[in-house]
Amino acid sequence: MSNTLERSFFARDSDEVAPGLLGTILNVGSLTGRIVETEAYGGAEDSASHAWRGETLRNSTMFGPPGHLYVYFTYGMHFCANVVTGSQGDPQAVLIRAIEPLNGWKVLRERRPKAHTDFDLTNGPGKLCAAFGINREHNGRDLTEKQSDITLSSDPSPSGIPSHPDSIRTGPRIGISRAVDLPWRFWLDGNLFVSKHNYSAKQQRHDKVSPRKK
DNA sequence: CTTTGGATCGTCT
DNA sequence: GACGATCCAAAGG
Numbered sequence: 574m575s576n577t578l579e580r581s582f583f584a585r586d587s588d589e590v591a592p593g594l595l596g597t598i599l600n601v602g603s604l605t606g607r608i609v610e611t612e613a614y615g616g617a618e619d620s621a622s623h624a625w626r627g628e629t630l631r632n633s634t635m636f637g638p639p640g641h642l643y644v645y646f647t648y649g650m651h652f653c654a655n656v657v658t659g660s661q662g663d664p665q666a667v668l669i670r671a672i673e674p675l676n677g678w679k680v681l682r683e684r685r686p687k688a689h690t691d692f693d694l695t696n697g698p699g700k701l702c703a704a705f706g707i708n709r710e711h712n713g714r715d716l717t718e719k720q721s722d723i724t725l726s727s728d729p730s731p732s733g734i735p736s737h738p739d740s741i742r743t744g745p746r747i748g749i750s751r752a753v754d755l756p757w758r759f760w761l762d763g764n765l766f767v768s769k770h771n772y773s774a775k776q777q778r779h780d781k782v783s784p785r786k787k
Numbered sequence: 788c789t790t791t792g793g794a795t796c797g798t799c800t
Numbered sequence: 801g802a803c804g805a806t807c808c809a810a811a812g813g
Contacts, residue, residue: 612805621805631798648806649795655805668805687808699806748805790812800802 578725580717583639583658587613587665590658592741592759594667598726601705603677606695610671610760610767612746614655616664620751624664634713635664642723644702644712651699654707656716656725670747670758672701673766681705697768739764747772 578597583590591613599606614622623632623645634643635657643655643666659665672695674681681694681704688694695701702708707723716725739761746758747769760767 614805623805626799629798645805646797647804649797649804651806653805670805697806746805750804788813791810792808793810794806794808796804798803 576727577717577719578640578727580638580640583656583717584660585658587615587658587667588757590656591667591757592743594656594669594725595741595759595761596739598675599669599672599705600722600724600726601707602722604680604705605675605677606672606701606705607675608669608671609673609764610669610758612668612670612759613757614666614668616659619755621746621749621753621755622664622666624666628664632664635666636662637713640715640717642707642711642714642716644707644709646709647699652702652708653698654702654711668698669701670698671696671760671764671766671768672705673764674704692765696766744772 582593591611594608594611597608599608616622616624619625624635628636631645634641637657638661639658641657643657644652646652653668655666655668657666674695678691682688684706685694685700685704693700695704711723714721714723716723742760742762743756744758745753745756
């Protein structure tokens with residue numbers, strides 16, 4: 574069950590890798606889950622990307638070789654996980670936005686006590702990192718090392734869980750304020766673990782409140 | 788059901 | 801000093 578994805582899979586543009594990652598398996602320790610939603614982030618030309626203004630200490634993993642994990646900390650409390658794509662020096666990445674767990678429900682539940690339903694365990698980029706225990710220690714890890722405790726593998730359809738072919742849908746990325754019209758969000762049609770089911774670019778908050786004083 | 792505001796802190800202006 | 805590639809709970813219809 575370990576057919577780990579190889580470097581060549583990741584050495585493509587992020588908008589090609591992002592749909593390609595749908596249906597693949599993320600393995601973190603003994604936990605496994607199926608990726609069901611992703612977003613592509615480009616390099617210099619993508620104003621929504623962390624790499625848009627050039628390399629910094631925070632985003633340096635994006636500038637490294639493809640197939641490594643870029644983990645960042647945001648909103649003072651959440652981690653998000655990306656897979657670096659493209660070629661070395663070309664900062665592209667794919668954000669993992671949602672996962673369908675395949676095992677370990679008890680552990681996931683313990684790490685996500687506020688989840689009301691099973692779907693809430695991993696249906697968001699910050700949620701899945703908490704549930705799978707992904708944090709800053711995982712930043713920069715090479716996902717193609719077969720012996721690693723964090724890898725990506727092609728769908729093995731383990732333990733009788735059927736992997737029927739799903740159709741892929743696309744739409745605008747979520748939670749960004751620039752380049753809101755690019756359709757670089759990808760998800761498996763109808764999958765119940767997808768983070769948002771009715772989302773359009775118009776839902777972006779352009780109405781930022783002017784600073785309140787207190 | 789939808790909308791709104793608070794939490795909380797590393798990073799960059 | 802402002803703002804997030806977010807999440808959650810409370811308030812509003």
